[in-house]
Amino acid sequence: MNDAHRWLNEHPELGSGPIPIEPYIAPDWYEREREKIFRKVWLCVGRVDEIPKKGDYKVKRLAAADTSVILMRGKDDVVRAYHNICAHRGNTVVTETGPETFGRSKAAIVTCRFHGWVYGADGALKHVPSEERFYECFDKQKNGLSPIHVDFWEGFIFINLAETPDASLTEFLGDYAAHFAGFPFAELSYQFTYYTELECNWKVAHDAFAEAYHVDTIHAGSFPNTFSTGLQNVKLMGPHRTCAVCLTLGATPTPVAGIANSIAGASLVTQRAETMLPPSINPDKREDFAFELSVLFPNTLIHVSEGIWFTHQFWPIAHNRTLWEGRYYVRPPKTNAERWAMEHAMTLQRNAWLEDTATMEDTQRAMQSRAKTVQNLQDDEILIRHSAVVVDEYVNA
Amino acid sequence: MIRLCSVEELDEDEILRVELDGGHGIAVYLLDGEIFATDDLCTHGEASLAEGEIEDGKIVCPFHLGSFDIRTGAACAAPCSIALKTYPVEVIGGDVHIAM
Numbered sequence: 040m041n042d043a044h045r046w047l048n049e050h051p052e053l054g055s056g057p058i059p060i061e062p063y064i065a066p067d068w069y070e071r072e073r074e075k076i077f078r079k080v081w082l083c084v085g086r087v088d089e090i091p092k093k094g095d096y097k098v099k100r101l102a103a104a105d106t107s108v109i110l111m112r113g114k115d116d117v118v119r120a121y122h123n124i125c126a127h128r129g130n131t132v133v134t135e136t137g138p139e140t141f142g143r144s145k146a147a148i149v150t151c152r153f154h155g156w157v158y159g160a161d162g163a164l165k166h167v168p169s170e171e172r173f174y175e176c177f178d179k180q181k182n183g184l185s186p187i188h189v190d191f192w193e194g195f196i197f198i199n200l201a202e203t204p205d206a207s208l209t210e211f212l213g214d215y216a217a218h219f220a221g222f223p224f225a226e227l228s229y230q231f232t233y234y235t236e237l238e239c240n241w242k243v244a245h246d247a248f249a250e251a252y253h254v255d256t257i258h259a260g261s262f263p264n265t266f267s268t269g270l271q272n273v274k275l276m277g278p279h280r281t282c283a284v285c286l287t288l289g290a291t292p293t294p295v296a297g298i299a300n301s302i303a304g305a306s307l308v309t310q311r312a313e314t315m316l317p318p319s320i321n322p323d324k325r326e327d328f329a330f331e332l333s334v335l336f337p338n339t340l341i342h343v344s345e346g347i348w349f350t351h352q353f354w355p356i357a358h359n360r361t362l363w364e365g366r367y368y369v370r371p372p373k374t375n376a377e378r379w380a381m382e383h384a385m386t387l388q389r390n391a392w393l394e395d396t397a398t399m400e401d402t403q404r405a406m407q408s409r410a411k412t413v414q415n416l417q418d419d420e421i422l423i424r425h426s427a428v429v430v431d432e433y434v435n436a
Numbered sequence: 437m438i439r440l441c442s443v444e445e446l447d448e449d450e451i452l453r454v455e456l457d458g459g460h461g462i463a464v465y466l467l468d469g470e471i472f473a474t475d476d477l478c479t480h481g482e483a484s485l486a487e488g489e490i491e492d493g494k495i496v497c498p499f500h501l502g503s504f505d506i507r508t509g510a511a512c513a514a515p516c517s518i519a520l521k522t523y524p525v526e527v528i529g530g531d532v533h534i535a536m
């Protein structure tokens with residue numbers, strides 16, 4: 040057995056051939072992804088602690104499904120989801136100011152600013168100005184907000200835009216949920232977010248983050264000489280996938296990074312004692328374990344590590360345009376020194392993300408030349424191969 | 437005289453809704469240390485003003501952002517045009533009372 044091909048040996052069903060480029064550049068393929076994936080499966084759209092108080096809401100734009108979703112916490116403390124469209128003449132009920140819009144209403148209502156129709160967090164249409172001028176066929180009871188299926192896992196909010204979802208969220212997550220169960224996502228609540236629109240297909244963005252092969256070259260500046268032992272513990276779970284990314288022991292950080300690491304240990308590339316990882320993560324207790332890299336199909340990457348977790352999400356806007364959101368979470372700092380050390384770690388991470396996103400638009404532009412029709416993947420790029428196979432299965436289902 | 441609540445229950449940032457027998461709602465405000473009471477129901481729609489926000493001595497309705505002067509009940513911003521009923525308040529032994 041060739042150890043250099045260990046993942047192929049474990050997953051011969053994925054094959055070893057080249058991967059076609061057409062799904063990354065063809066508008067009609069993207070149309071099928073919208074229909075067969077983004078309007079069908081559970082999508083992670085936020086965390087319950089983003090809308091902590093009764094009456095808090097967030098509106099998230101989902102271009103791939105041609106809608107925006109209102110997530111609102113009711114007076115009963117239940118978070119519900121609705122399409123952001125008014126039953127009167129189709130305006131957005133909440134005026135959006137960007138890909139995500141936050142608001143708060145003590146009365147737990149939202150009001151359409153066009154003609155003042157008022158909806159409760161339970162979706163009911165509560166008030167129509169000059170209601171007497173509407174005709175008998177108009178039934179207020181039947182004109183509430185259009186609900187969207189919503190469910191929760193470990194504080195993450197998921198929605199499903201299908202009329203009747205093919206599977207419950209629990210069924211959809213399958214073993215993925217068990218793999219991460221118990222990680223203290225909610226405790227590590229101090230966070231920063233970066234987002235931008237990238238001129239690339241959402242899978243180009245996914246692929247760039249779904250391997251560690253690139254680290255030695257593209258992150259030579261932000262994380263020099265750190266990663267080299269590659270992926271471990273690859274686990275494919277239905278449409279989802281996970282693995283451990285390992286780092287080289289003994290790499291010397293820059294002096295300032297060294298100080299920051301010793302104060303807060305908030306950087307991914309520092310050695311930290313394991314206290315919070317569920318048993319399924321780094322099961323062999325490898326010393327060089329840096330973080331778990333997982334893909335929650337279709338477009339959410341969740342990474343966990345000791346004291347840190349972070350996510351990337353790729354929201355398609357067009358076949359060659361993607362909204363990327365990166366979020367990084369650590370425990371809230373208790374001292375100014377910790378605060379500084381965390382800012383340092385976050386800045387390093389931001390730099391790495393900038394390096395990551397830098398290749399994506401170039402890749403897309405070059406792929407669109409169609410001068411090459413396939414990509415050639417090595418064994419440690421198995422998560423990308425799995426993604427291509429899963430997307431193909433969904434699109435051709 | 438009808439007893440609404442004790443002075444202690446009031447807070448500058450929170451408006452207290454008190455429901456009288458028969459379901460009539462009264463909104464009780466603490467504004468710069470002074471106590472005021474008005475009807476809780478907006479004169480424009482079925483909104484509870486206790487769920488609105490206080491801005492510059494006015495109560496802003498959560499439904500359409502119409503507003504009323506808390507001291508006088510005068511309608512201050514559209515779509516509200518009908519004044520809000522206010523009640524003279526008397527504090528007796530630490531309790532807030534209104535005459536109806």
Ligand code: FES
Pocket residue numbers: 478479480481482483497498499500501502503514515516
């Ligand atoms: S219901 Fe109060 S302003 Fe419309």
